[in-house]
Amino acid sequence: MRLDKFLSNMGKATRSESSRLARSGKILVNGSIVKKADIHIDPEKDTVVVNGINVLYKKYAYIMLNKPEGYVSATDDVREKTVLDLLGDEERRLGLFPCGRLDKNTLGLVILTNDGDSAHKCLSPKHHVDKIYKFECKLPLTDENVASLEKGVDIGGYFTKPCKIKLYDSTSGEITLTEGKYHQIKRMLEAVDNKITYLERLSFGGIVLDSNLERGKWRYLNENEEALFVNGGKSE
Ligand code: URA
Secondary structure, three states: OEHHHHHHHOOOOOHHHHHHHHHOOOEEEOOEEOOOOOOEOOOOOOOEEEOOEEOOOOOOOEEEEEEOOOEEOOOOOOOOEEHHHHOOHHHHOOOOEEOOOOOOOOEEEEEEEOOHHHHHHHHOHHHOOOEEEEEEEOOOOOHHHHHHHHHOOEOOOOEOOOOEEEEEEOOEEEEEEOOOOOOHHHHHHHHOOOOEEEEEEEEEOOEEOOOOOOOOOEEEOOHHHHHHHHOOOOOO
């Protein structure tokens, strides 16, 4: 891999910044200064140091974000703020994208990655990855409402798959889905003549939103979470 591509993939410098750093003698490969950034390196074997700091090679990045209201789950948008705007400069250079979408006013867990295969696996309906949401709704839910939501409701030409509901009280609780249709929970509640007033994703494929992560903040997934994610949201 070219050195400048490696540094850009690791979020350390853009291609032109890499050339500048190399020209000014700030990059060492295996202990020797390299003056050009277009040389080829083996990221698995070579040691790269930039400005005195060792650049560790990681093929992919996996980030957990606690999404606040008002951000869209997209990589760019002409009018709206996107979840990528909440990341740091280095992370914004990694080519990350949100794994699945939360509505602009939905809060909570969003996983961002540049690992397309694993993201695809986690999102594929075949894999039935559990997504748990905390919800509040306008009107009390009856036992019949809960039974029909759990069995599946018509959300406009599509019949939802069975899901699980755990009520905290008659107007709030947790809902576990294994699929993710557009505005699914909002449309499900509309199908039983109700309305969602609060929605927050608490977990995705066994990866639980870190309670120490403030709204709008993010962190890298730890090893266990990363393993869950690359295994399609299931433990080995
Ligand atoms: N269902 C919705 O209606 N909105 C979301 O953001 C997620 C699930």
